[in-house]
Amino acid sequence: MKLLEDKILQEGNVLGEDILKVDGFINHQVDISLMEEIGRDMAEHFKDAGVTKVFTIESSGIAPSVFTAKELGVPLVILKKQNPKTLRTEVWQTEVVSYTKNTSYQLTLAKNYISDSDHILIIDDFLANGEAATGAIRLIRKAHATVAGLGVLIEKAFQPGHEKLESQGIHVYAQASIKAFENGKVVF
Ligand code: G4P
Ligand code: NA
Ligand code: NA
Numbered sequence: 195m196k197l198l199e200d201k202i203l204q205e206g207n208v209l210g211e212d213i214l215k216v217d218g219f220i221n222h223q224v225d226i227s228l229m230e231e232i233g234r235d236m237a238e239h240f241k242d243a244g245v246t247k248v249f250t251i252e253s254s255g256i257a258p259s260v261f262t263a264k265e266l267g268v269p270l271v272i273l274k275k276q277n278p279k280t281l282r283t284e285v286w287q288t289e290v291v292s293y294t295k296n297t298s299y300q301l302t303l304a305k306n307y308i309s310d311s312d313h314i315l316i317i318d319d320f321l322a323n324g325e326a327a328t329g330a331i332r333l334i335r336k337a338h339a340t341v342a343g344l345g346v347l348i349e350k351a352f353q354p355g356h357e358k359l360e361s362q363g364i365h366v367y368a369q370a371s372i373k374a375f376e377n378g379k380v381v382f
Contacts, residue, residue: 195235195369198347199382201228202370208378212350213294220319220347224257232369233261236317236345239367240266243342245315247271247308249334251301251326258347259317266315273330276302286336290329294322301329305337312339321346321368324355331364343367 207215219225236258245266250259251273263270276287276299284305291298308314316330327344334341341364349356349368359366374381 195232197228197231198370201225202348202380206380208375208380212353212375214348214350214372214375214380216319216348220257221254226257229257230261232258232347233263233265235369236262236315236367237265240315240343240345243315243365244313245342246312248315248317249273249303249330250317251275251330254319255317258319262315262317262345271303271307273333274302275299286333288329288332288336290325292325301326301333303333303337308334308337308339310338312337313342314339315342316344317346318344319347321349321355321359321366322353324358327355327359327364331359331362345369348372 201219205218209215219228245268247268248259248263248270250256252275256272259270286303286305287300289298290301314334316327318326321327331341343365344359345367348370351371351373356366372380372382
């Protein structure tokens with residue numbers, strides 16, 4: 195998606211070896227017009243996939259997923275990163291480990307927001323190691339629903355997420371695919 199690539203080149207900042215800071219338009223301040231275009235592009239890509247619901251993971255996936263769900267005309271469900279102590283009986287939960295942030299959390303979904311006839315599009319801001327998306331897929335499968343695909347704004351193609359998911363038969367669409375960071379510059 196040219197619009198997103200241009201924005202990354204203009205306003206993104208490479209931090210260290212493998213982090214792209216996009217605080218000015220995705221992760222902290224949010225460019226709503228860009229999010230709307232992102233939602234349209236996601237919806238266009240997945241329009242024939244039979245999507246019944248959009249799932250995202252709090253918090254940075256929410257803005258683009260709002261516009262995606264609106265364009266597709268389906269409900270949006272925000273998966274929560276819950277503290278294990280708040281476990282309730284009517285939820286599906288699975289542990290997600292983040293290598294980038296060296297943390298883990300219980301990805302949580304109330305059982306009444308999914309049914310076995312759902313075909314779910316997962317939307318997130320970044321795809322790195324694919325742990326968050328894999329956790330979302332585990333929850334969807336626990337509920338005997340199916341996955342329509344994964345749409346991400348930015349993937350770091352040099353990290354294993356994309357390949358790991360495709361090898362499980364998940365269709366992955368990345369609007370901006372970063373091949374490498376070279377001398378502090380983004381290479382698509
Ligand atoms: P994975 O799901 O692909 O395995 O990703 P990982 O655990 O490595 O990522 C953990 C968090 O770090 C995620 O945000 C993810 O979006 C973010 N992240 C990963 N790589 C980058 C990067 O290069 N730049 C930026 N800005 N973020 C990155 P999160 O903890 O779920 O937080 P939230 O922002 O959604 O609230
Ligand atoms: Na995220
Ligand atoms: Na993030």
